[in-house]
Amino acid sequence: MPKQFRPRDHEDRVRQGWEAARAFHADPDRVLEGRAKPYAILIPPPNVTAALHLGHALNNTLQDVLARVHRMKGYETLWMPGTDHAGIATQTVVEKRVKALEGKSRADFAQDGERGRAAFVERIQAFKDEYEVRITEQLKRMGCSCDWERQRFTMDEVCARAVREAFFQLFKAGLISRGKRLVNWDPVTQTALADDEVEMEEIEGFFYSLRYPLVHRGSVGAGQQSLAAGEDAMPVTWNELAVRGYPGADEHPGDAQAWVTVATTRPETYLGDTAVAMNPKDPRAKALRGLFVELPLVGRVIPVIEDDYVVMPEALGGDASDPKAQFATGFLKVTPGHDPNDYEIGRRHELPIINIMAPDASISDQHGWNDVGNAHLFVGKSREEARMLVVREFEARGWLERKSPYRHSVGHSYRSHVPIEPYLSDQWYVKVTDDSLRGAALRAMAGEQRSGGDAHPTGGGVEKTEDGLRFFPERYAKTFETWHENIRDWCISRQLWWGHRIPVWSLRAELPPDTLPFPDWPDPSDVGVSEFETEYNERLRKFAALIGCAGQLYAKCEWREGDYCIDVCAATEEAERVFTLYSKPDGSTWQLHAHLEPDAIVALRRIEEMTRLNESLDPVFSATRDPDVLDTWFSSALWPLSTMGWPDADAAANATGIADFPSLLPAFNPTNVLVTGRDIITLWVSRMVMFNRWFTDQQQNPAARQGEGRLPFHHVYINPIIQDGHGQRMSKSLGNGVDPLDIIESHGADALRYVLCQVATSTQDIRLPVDLVCPHTGKTFSPKFIRNSQGRLVPAPIQECPADPTKKMVTAFGLASGQVKPSPELPLARNTSAKFDIGRNFATKLWNAARFTLSMLTEPATPVLDPASPDLGVADRWMLSRLAAAIDAVDVAVARYEFSVYAGQVYDLLWRDFCDWYLEIVKPTAAHNPAQRAVLRVALDAMLRLLHPIMPFVTEVIYEHIGTLPTASVQGLSLDAPDRAGLLCRAGWPRAEASLRDQAIESTFARMQELITAIREVRAQHQVHPRRPITLHVSIELHAELRALGVMEMLRTLAGVERIETVPPAGQAAEFTFGPQRLAVSNLADAIDAEAEKSRLEKLIADLNKSVAALSGRLANPGYAQRAPAHLVQETRDELERKKAELAVAIEAMEKQG
């Protein structure tokens, strides 16, 4: 073995060995044939948007540890790898890139219609290919034992089929539908976002109080819903209000026009106001009933309405405990088009909805606002500009009553970070509030992790609670539960190009007023629609069967806002081809051009009968496809199913050449555990649970209620979040991230992995102080920190070399903030963390320990060793016992997902027990003791196995050397040989029988450790040279005991005790106690250092005095002796006696010193 372990010399070769042996390839058929138990993990697919960061390294290291442990335990282990297309994120990144490289924006591509879209998607595809390779490479370099042959991508053919089928089934079940609703609109990326893609941020804004003049409505406009232009509206005066009994009206000039004051943080939305609301209990309500206000400049006359939602001011009887009551004026401007609450009020009062903005959130009269009046000056302005202008105009007219600073939280896009605009648009929704989704997810939880107050009771014992979904650490179960209790319908359409396109083709036409599709139908009510739909689908069904797409087409029909709509969903690409049956070659008439069997043509005509009622309608199958794509999480939600070939594993097998695809789902779903971050509980975990259960409910049990199918995984382990040394999230903009590849380069993959496991405790997030590598010296140092504009602690942009202050460097923050650019004089300093040294040191320690152990194993060892053999000494028995204890502790830690405990156990076993004690003890004896060599042999072997899941590379390399030795075994310790290519990663997990544990030996050995430490302490106090042999003076009894235990050699080796005598020292000596025994060491040096001895004794006496006082104090407490458990009281008494004896010895020794 080389003297030094250099990771880079081995890592590639080891990895190639694993791959050549297909060591990580899982065989589902072994599971189905009952030859092995399954263990499966699905990778949370990393986004193809960027390279992996340290958080990914942690997440994947922990998964790999689990996978490797279980593989060694004999489970058929599948770790399924893959990547996620990450719609909005990837598209945004590529848009920026294309803009920079080609100078073209997405709008430029959009001008070429579908072709431009395809060209743009091609560029994203290329980007994806590049990053997918990069991510895969990173995972491999970390040592991830994924089944690489099965790698998937959320948009590949296999996954796409799952998305199609899932959408189709939900669509058919009525759980996916289209609706015009207020969505969270991101005006920069110009797409809708789901609720959980919106981040609330506190901002410093203003509360503006605006006055709206009161009027009587004029003659124009009959119904309350229509809005009148302002010309003939008549002002309402304060006098009139006084007459109507308006409280306080007489405080205003009587013949002046009266007003009401509304308060808002967004004055510009007044352009879209369609009412002013007040609480019906407001004492002013009666006087204002039937009156209107006229919106300044716009001139729109809108009603004053009454709604319970409006908060009354505290002065007028509002709820004093509601903080809003202190700000409230009692009047609420209602803008249904741009505020979710106002939207609800609008629905209750059937108010018109006016959209005053373009998709980029600039004020626009082109998107549903057509009574601009004198408000032209705002058109074309951004939200922010318009806000300033509106305030200025109100102020100029005296309509601005007040402007006060106001801190409030505003939703921001998680992607573009601009404020979300509530925006009215057509979107697709999944009705996750349905009991078969939300309710089923809640019922899936393990019983004891659920809280009380059960609104979704478990039904019919479909699932036993002990099989339920379980969270580690368990506190996260609550996050999952409350999320589902408060869930709202899930908006799944995104106005993007990168993603799974919604498989719906639509026909839309305006019906002439008062016409009905079938004259004999009473009304275009729901009944009528559903009858139409049933008939339509019946005809569609026949047609689909005739063209070989049975069951793959389904239509939803509805009348909306006077439009006549048919949405047809195609479950497969084959079925999708029907939408190209027609062409319009001359631009006027649709023609059927495709070849169809006569029966199919007849069936097609039957469908057309129902869609050609109106001449403006195109033939049904020339309908236009929905332009939107699905939310990325929709395909992620299917990951447990899609990666295993659902819904058509044979097709997946054909497409990929992976013949055993059909066995995957039956063998590995549900998987064992999902390892992910806590922010993903809502975004992903929830949706996987809902979908996996919903889509497997029939396979689970034909009698199961809807949505009560299988879980996607039994356990969810939430890994901690890595933060920098100041508790801040690592991010590119703060320049405080550490690149895992840098650490692999500088410390090795094993070191990276070890440290990530070691810091993964279950209680806290991980603080990893970030250091810099000086590019001039290569040394690591802690940088100087400054606060950035947001008050975050970041490394100063420029740092000095600690060794030479004239040399400077640029930090990642300096680069990211654009303040400095690296140059030859100012090189970029890489981020690192001194924490990773722990892992590197540990790997080195293992390497050296193994090298040394192997050097002692050149002679054969006892082939089959009985641990009770008389050839074994105390230390040997002790080592075996410690090993067995560590195996148990590691097994428990792994089962509890306590990675830090696991790392700590193997650290102590190798470093403290094996290296510090055992190796030192056997150094002089192993050469002529074959039994001891057997212990060395199995201990090293077992430790390599225990360490392998955390540090796979270094252990695999060492194992190659162990493999050349003749085998040795110890009874009670199972170390099964590798089942493939002699690889450690395929070797058996160590199993120790309880008989290997020996409590008596462990406590005896602990006593010897104490004795040795006591002697070493005296030596150190007296500055005795480490190699100077000394003499130990003990009682006859202790001497006999030491001899019986056979530890004389150990004392020589570890404490430098050359002679042991039973007579007191003749000359100068240092006395000390060992339990109740009085011992001394002599021959320390030519002369004893009296001062050193004195100060040692002083400290000892002080310590002992403290102990005696504490112990006797406890015993003096009357309650203690009476109430504490008897054995504890006895222990205290014994302890006190010991301490008193030691004290006496120390005092006597002190007196001798004079």
Place this chain on the structure above:
RNA sequence: GGGCGGGUAGCUCAGUUGGCUAGAGCACUCGCUUUACACGCGAGGGGUCCAGGGUUCGAGUCCCUGCCUGCCCA
């Protein structure tokens, strides 16, 4: 505003159902080129366990209040 964490040595963290004088690594001090390892070995110093109150024979641990801090949700 609601929920969940955290506050223990200079730093990063352990501390199981309350029970020996509260532990580890790094950093620090002293000694050691001891034939595996200086990325090492041996020894040592360093802690009002955030504050206040309570329960208890006994509280870092349980309860209450407050302060600081992080995350999630509204």
